[in-house]
Amino acid sequence: MSRPWEPTPGQPLTGRQQEFLQRTADGESWQQIGTAMGLTIGGVGSLSKQVLRKLDARSAAHAVCRGYESGLLGRKPRRPTAQQLSILTLAADGLSNAQIAERLGLPLHAVRNALHETFLLLGVTRRADAIDAARRAGLIPATLRSAA
Structure with a gap:
């Protein structure tokens, strides 16, 4: 089994960077993070880039996974909402985001955001991994329903 990823020695996250990472893991939007931390959207973006660079992550979801792997994020993710689980169940049934x-009568961006937040909560970066993790946790049915 491979070793979990660890931050580069000498490159620990600052308190603000850790707060940003935790708030991201909690599913907060950049707007919410900026308001809570007293930052502009540009400041949140800069903080995000710093965290991604220090954690050698490709995306916010990847940074959150790295945070859990390394113990930087101590709290366990909260459970996805009923709507997020409904969306993930339909994704597991093979429906596209547009479908x-x-x-569900939702805007496309709402589906994308819900899936992204679900990935963060489950500590994964890919759709297939989110479906697998949710099935193993008993959050969504283990068998496919009809997509019709």
Whole structure:
């Protein structure tokens, strides 16, 4: 089994960077993070880039995974909401984001955001991994339903 990723020695996250990472893991938007931390959107973006660079991450979801792997994030993720689980269940059934949006009467961006937040909560970066993790945790049915 491979060793969990660890931050580069001598490159620990600052308190603000850790707060940003925890708030990201909690599913807060950049707007919410900026308001809570007294930052502009540009300041949040700069903080995000710093965290991604220090954690050698490709995305916010990847940084959150790295945070959990290394113990930087101590709290366990909260449970996805009912709507997030409904969206993930439809994704598991093979529906595209556009099909899920149409079926649930939601804007496409709301489906994308819900899936992204679900990835963060489950500590994964890919759709297939989120479906697998949710099934193993008993959050969504283990078998496919009809996509019709």
